[in-house]
Amino acid sequence: MAKAIPQSFPNTVHKLCRWHIMKKYREYLALLYKKYKTFKEEFTAILNWPLMPMEFEDARAELVHKYNLENDQMMMQLWSDRKMWISAYYKNSFCARMTSTQRSESMNHVLKKGFVKGTQNLHKFAMRTNPVTKTTYGYEEDMSIKYTRAVYTGMRTRMRKAMLFRAKRTTEPTKYLVYYHNKPGHDDEERFSWSKHEFQVVADPENEIYECLFCLHIMNILDYLKPEKFPNKYILKRYTKTAKSQPTFDTRDYNTTASDGRSRLSKQDILL
Structure with missing residues (x-):
């Protein structure tokens, strides 16, 4: 890599x-x-704060x-490539304070530790990571x-x-009455008209x-009945993770025809 980078990217600064x-x-x-209790703090400060090479060397x-490490082999190896990292x-190169490849290493760590298969597509992995739900009710997880x-x-x-509302059954099995539940101690006269x-x-x-x-009120009934699933017919596809699963036009860049007879280039249309 050290030999290839100067040839392929002549204007690029190579750091470790x-x-x-x-x-x-x-x-x-x-x-x-x-x-040594104070070694970590001093060692970290030396890595972060010196402004010039001479200041760092001193x-x-x-x-x-101070810690009698002049002849320590491991310490000598640690500093052998110091000019590379x-x-x-x-200081003469703008690196945006980046000192490592941590942005990609965090994902590599996940893959290498076996949390997901090495052949797993990242977009599929991201789609399977769901937010933490407030409850364990089936409809919310759905x-x-x-x-x-x-x-x-x-x-x-x-x-x-x-949760500001309460529900109660009626004589008809599929009909419920939902009403505003005022906080204890509040006078009924002080409630808004709609809440009565x-x-x-x-x-x-x-x-x-x-x-x-x-x-x-429907959300309150869901909390009251706690169904296992949220009805699909009430979920608009444009709000779901699969909103683009069936695009109108083919993703390959050639003429395609939509259901209304229009024809266009897919990628060209996206760019425009």
Whole structure:
């Protein structure tokens, strides 16, 4: 890599990843941290704060002398490539304070540890990571899987507001009355007029039918009945994770015809 980078990318600065360097000597440094209480703080400060190479070299010499590490083989190896990874040697190059490849290493760590298969597509992995639900009810877990993260967050906010209401059964098995539940100690006269009404909600979990003029009331009924799934017919596809699973036009860049007879180039259309 050291030979190939100057040839393929002549204007690129080649640095070593600080995270990999520190990982290589992690066990050795842990022994020093345990043996000398102040070593870790001073060692980290030397890596982060010197502004120029000369300042770094002086601080490094002072550190190894203080802890009698001048002839320590591991410490000598650690510093052997210092000009390739110590920030003080790169002050003339803008690196946006990046010292390692940590952005990609975090994902590599997940893959290497066997949390997912090495052949697993990342977009499929991301689609399977669902938000943490507030409850363990089946209908909420179902929503968290089907809805996008943003839409589900909005639905969860509505669920919280729905807790302001209570539900009670009527003589008809699929009809319920939902009413505002005022806080203890509040005078009924102080309540808003709308909060004094009872709203009829039709709820038939077996046939997946829910009808009301005010969706918070339906959310309250869902909390009351706790069905296993959220009815698919009430979920608009544009709010789901599979909204683009069946695009109108083919993703390959050639003329395609939509259901309405129009023809265009897919990629060209996206760019325009």
